[in-house]
């Protein structure tokens with residue numbers, strides 16, 4: 094077990110900076126000599142990326158909350174079996190831009206399926222597999238909605254949701270973090286990019302103190 098790599102997930106609402114910070118984190122870990130794989134959900138494998146296209150495109154009412162949930166978990170199990178577990182087994186670290194907590198926040202809380210139902214699906218599909226550390230990018234959705242609009246990317250089915258929806262997502266993640274305190278590290282994603290990066294390294298070093306020297310973090 095000790096030869097296993099670590100599994101770290103990045104969670105939060107749209108446009109919170111997870112993707113950029115994931116890239117910075119991978120660069121820092123690689124520099125420290127740790128093989129690191131950066132991936133994302135829904136997606137990460139050929140099959141899961143195909144499911145991503147299905148679930149993110151089209152009109153808002155294309156899928157019910159339950160269909161969305163099952164598509165997310167179909168993609169997730171492919172991702173875990175083909176990419177995440179093999180990487181961890183060879184000792185690599187895996188950083189995933191979103192994972193199961195997104196299903197709890199979006200489908201469980203915001204789409205109204207409820208915690209119990211999502212937790213039951215998670216247990217049935219994932220068993221006890223869970224991240225070692227989850228970093229929550231917390232930010233007021235009023236700020237991020239502006240970022241998403243100016244990013245110039247195609248908007249997904251979720252980007253077109255109302256401010257109310259994104260507020261629900263923010264509160265959902267904060268609630269999930271409270272209920273899973275041991276695994277979560279919540280940071281202020283409105284802070285400058287370098288400051289957020291430093292907080293992430295701090296979080297990792299506080300859990301894995303042996304890495305403090307390698308990551309050059311003296312906080």
Ligand code: TYD
Nearest residue numbers: 106107108134135165191192195196199251
């Ligand atoms: P993406 O464009 O990757 O968003 P972001 O850059 O904010 O991560 O789209 C992923 C969308 O899918 C995002 O709106 C959240 C949603 N999602 C769920 O609803 N449930 C899930 O389980 C996952 C992984 C994502």
